[in-house]
Amino acid sequence: MPDRILDDEEFLEALRTGALPLSDFDHRAHVRAGYLYVTRHGLGLAIERFGKDLRAFAAVHDKNGLYHETITVAFLVLINERIALGGDRGWAAFAAANPDLFQKNSLAPFYAAEELASAEARRVFKLPRRQVA
Numbered sequence: 001m002p003d004r005i006l007d008d009e010e011f012l013e014a015l016r017t018g019a020l021p022l023s024d025f026d027h028r029a030h031v032r033a034g035y036l037y038v039t040r041h042g043l044g045l046a047i048e049r050f051g052k053d054l055r056a057f058a059a060v061h062d063k064n065g066l067y068h069e070t071i072t073v074a075f076l077v078l079i080n081e082r083i084a085l086g087g088d089r090g091w092a093a094f095a096a097a098n099p100d101l102f103q104k105n106s107l108a109p110f111y112a113a114e115e116l117a118s119a120e121a122r123r124v125f126k127l128p129r130r131q132v133a
Contacts, residue, residue, distance in 0.1 A: 008036055008091065016053050018060030025057070031101050032091060034072075034079050039088055043080040047073055070121040074107055074128070 006014060014020035015033055037046035051072055058066045082098050100106050107116065110128035115121055 012036055015057055018057055022061040028102055034076050035091055035094055038080050046076050068122045069124055070126045073125040
């Protein structure tokens with residue numbers, strides 16, 4: 001990959017093909033990809049396509065066990081909700097308006113750590129059990 005910021009289409013293509021280095025696919029990049037899938041496909045198709053593409057990306061990089069269904073779907077739902085409530089003004093505006101999504105514990109209000117650590121949560125989407133205030 002060139003040493004520059006990829007535009008949205010280049011980023012998605014690099015993700016889909018596995019050309020994106022694993023080291024470049026940190027949490028912020030995951031959220032960016034989720035945002036792009038939701039804005040391009042809507043929530044339902046984003047869940048299907050992003051999940052498929054994440055599993056393929058992990059396989060290309062010999063990281064098959066990394067995919068986590070509950071975390072992926074929960075983030076896509078949160079991203080979709082934030083877009084619906086705040087409007088879609090582009091990735092930079094979305095990222096600036098939602099800094100909490102870039103914190104590693106951003107699902108803590110909805111899920112206990114042990115819930116997310118379970119094999120079941122990794123394999124299948126689990127609804128949150130925590131009461132949100």
